[in-house]
Amino acid sequence: xxxxxxxxxxxxxxxxxxxxxxxxxxxxxxxxxxxxxxxxxxxxxxxxxxxxxxxxxxxxxxxxxxxxxxxxxxxxxxxxxxxxxxxxxxxxxxxxxxxxxxxxxxxxxxxxxxxxxxxxxxxxxxxxxxxxxxxxxxxxxxxxxxxxxxxxxxxxxxxxxxxxxxxxxxxxxxxxxxxxxxxxxxxxxxxxxxxxxxxxxxxxxxxxxxxxxxxxxxxxxxxxxxxxxxxxxxxxxxxxxxxxxxxxxxxxxxxxxxxxxxxxxxxxxxxxxxxxxxxxxxxxxxxxxxxxxxxxxxxxxxxxxxxxxxxxxxxxxxxxxxxxxxxxxxxxxxxxxxxxxxxxxxxxxxxxxxxxxxxxxxxxxxxxxxxxxxxxxxxxxxxxxxxxxxxxxxxxxxxxxxxxxxxxxxxxxxxxxxxxxxxxxxxxxxxxxxxxx
Numbered sequence: 001x002x003x004x005x006x007x008x009x010x011x012x013x014x015x016x017x018x019x020x021x022x023x024x025x026x027x028x029x030x031x032x033x034x035x036x037x038x039x040x041x042x043x044x045x046x047x048x049x050x051x052x053x054x055x056x057x058x059x060x061x062x063x064x065x066x067x068x069x070x071x072x073x074x075x076x077x078x079x080x081x082x083x084x085x086x087x088x089x090x091x092x093x094x095x096x097x098x099x100x101x102x103x104x105x106x107x108x109x110x111x112x113x114x115x116x117x118x119x120x121x122x123x124x125x126x127x128x129x130x131x132x133x134x135x136x137x138x139x140x141x142x143x144x145x146x147x148x149x150x151x152x153x154x155x156x157x158x159x160x161x162x163x164x165x166x167x168x169x170x171x172x173x174x175x176x177x178x179x180x181x182x183x184x185x186x187x188x189x190x191x192x193x194x195x196x197x198x199x200x201x202x203x204x205x206x207x208x209x210x211x212x213x214x215x216x217x218x219x220x221x222x223x224x225x226x227x228x229x230x231x232x233x234x235x236x237x238x239x240x241x242x243x244x245x246x247x248x249x250x251x252x253x254x255x256x257x258x259x260x261x262x263x264x265x266x267x268x269x270x271x272x273x274x275x276x277x278x279x280x281x282x283x284x285x286x287x288x289x290x291x292x293x294x295x296x297x298x299x300x301x302x303x304x305x306x307x308x309x310x311x312x313x314x315x316x317x318x319x320x321x322x323x324x325x326x327x328x329x330x331x332x333x334x335x336x337x338x339x340x341x342x343x344x345x346x347x348x349x350x351x352x353x354x355x356x357x358x359x360x361x362x363x364x365x366x367x368x369x370x371x372x373x374x375x376x377x378x379x380x381x382x383x384x385x386x387x388x389x390x391x392x393x394x395x396x397x398x399x400x401x402x403x404x405x406x407x408x409x410x411x412x413x414x415x416x417x418x419x420x421x422x423x424x425x426x427x428x429x430x431x432x433x434x435x436x437x
Contacts, residue, residue, distance in 0.1 A: 005120060006030045006048055010040040010066065011055040011082065016105065020053060023109045029116070037061025038216075041069045045224055048185050049077055051100075051119060056083040056090055064094055071098050072202070073224075074188075078119050130170045132318050133351060138308035144171070144300055152178035157250075157295050160273040162302030165350030168233070168273040171302065176229045181269055184228025187221045192237035199242055201258060204249075210259020222255050225268040235295065236274035236281055240288065247291045270295060305350045309343070315351065316342055319358035320370075327359075332368035341372055345379065397432040400425070409436045 007029050011017040017033050024031045032047070034040035038060050040052065052070055056063035067079050081102040083091040091102035100119065103112060136142055151158060152175045160168045169188075176186045194202055205220030221230060238246070249255050250270070254263045272295045281287035305312065316339075320331055334342075338361070347353050357379065364374040400418065407413040415425040428434075 005050050005116070006032070007116075008032050008034060008040060008043060008047075008049045008052045010034045010037065010052060010058070010063075012036055012058045013055070016055075016082075020112075023112070024116075027113055027116075037063070037066035037069070040066055041073070044070050044073050044077065045219065046185075050123065051078045051080060051116065053080050053082055056081050056094065056102075064090070064097070067094055067097060067099055080115065129322075129355075130173065132315075133167045133170050134174060135311075135314070136308060137310040137314075138303065140303045141308050141311070144302055145174075147298065147300055148175050149178055151175070151298050153180050155269050156297040157270045157272070158298045158300060159278075159292075159296040160271065160300050160302060161278065162273075162275065163304050163348075163350055164275045165347075165352035166302045166304055167351055168275075168302060169231075171300070172229075172231045172271050172273070175271060176231075179229065179269065181228050184225075186229050186231060187225040187268075188231040188233060189221050190233045192234040196239040196242055199238065200245065203242075204245070204255050205257040207257045207259035210257070214259065217257070220255070220257065222249060222266050222268065223257075223264060226266050227268070229269045229271060232270070232272045232295075234274055234276075235272040236276035236278050236287060238287075240286075243288045243291050247288065247294060250291075250294045272296075305347045305354060312343055312354070315354055316358060319355050320362060323359050323362035327362055329362055329365065330368050331362060331365060331370055334370045335372050338370055338372040338375070341375060396428075397434070400428055400432065401434050404429075404434065404436075 007024055009017050009020050009024070009031060010033075011020075012035055014035070017035070021031045021033055032043060032049075034043055036058050037054070040054065041061070043049070044052065052066075054063040054066050058066075061069075063081055063083075067081075070077050070079055078100040079094075079098065081091045081094045081099050082105055083102055084105055091099075095102060101115060103115075134145060136145070148158075148171055158175065160171060162168055172188070173186065176182055189199075189202055191199060201218070201220065203220045203222055205218045205223055206214050208214055208217050232246075249266070253267065254265050256263055278287055278292065282289050282292060305315075316334075320334075323329070324331055342354075342357070349356075357375070360376070361370045361374050365371070400414075403417055404411075404414045407417065411422055411425055411429075415422045418425065420428075
């Protein structure tokens, strides 16, 4: 029985490591081991792991440092911290920094298996989300899919353009999974997550002793993507110096690690994306024209959600159904006024924003009914209020109503809390037609 989930167990205690491996393998998971953080990080860089179990206290590299390293390699890898009773506080700190959860050594194997099954379910849901995003009634988006599929098996460089939340990462995975490089691990770098110095280390790697803290050789993403696909997200945020080095790499198909004169041949397929106006960046001399030509053999403009309105209703139904399952709630009705709002809202955050709105509305629903009143003030203000003056007016009305309600509509107390006179408050009540509810 192979569940297709790859798990790495990291612990300097051999007996615990092997025991956990046996437990997980009995459940049908593919399990590898590492005796310390350094070995684990090497394996993560060269293999695809869905989950990493890591001891918190280890020599050479502790669990916290390993967590940071794993997340820099692959943000989607789930890290579960294993800890003793004396370090629970540190384990909680690790969760704040991106760990999925933690377990105390000696806890019931049943709890561990339940957590893995929960992660499996979430991963399946992510795949379902991705597949649904690729279904469309919109001609422009279907043309995008056609271009992506047609060019997937070619080694041409692709540039994806589109706003945040339109699904650029989903299309990158779609291209990679339809390519002749799909057996290799897709490597991704978010270019605006690093300073200019750090992004070069991330892309090119470094040689031991290249700078303070470079205690060992480290391969970069170009090297790690050899034989596979490299995705440079938000490439429009790169500095000019880094752009020059990337251009040289694309021209020569070779890199030099920082601090080394040795050239290393690299063979990768490049996909880039940005939500910025790259043509304007070129005009402003913030992005090199020669690099643009190198990365844009194929340019794909991804439409925003407001430009594929025929898909919005399907997305609403899909995310409601998904939220019902995840939150164990049943939705019987969506208020007509709410549905009208959802179908006409402009979604500056695109599909990601729609998903978040639906999740919140399902959480706040009562008696199986989703109501417009649960739309946030920010979303209502973006869609409904026509000017800054009107936006301020509506915020003021909402705040005054809240203060009055909190003081049981006692005008004297509410005026004191608002630091205005009773006359001023009476005028506001009249202006906004505020009535006791």
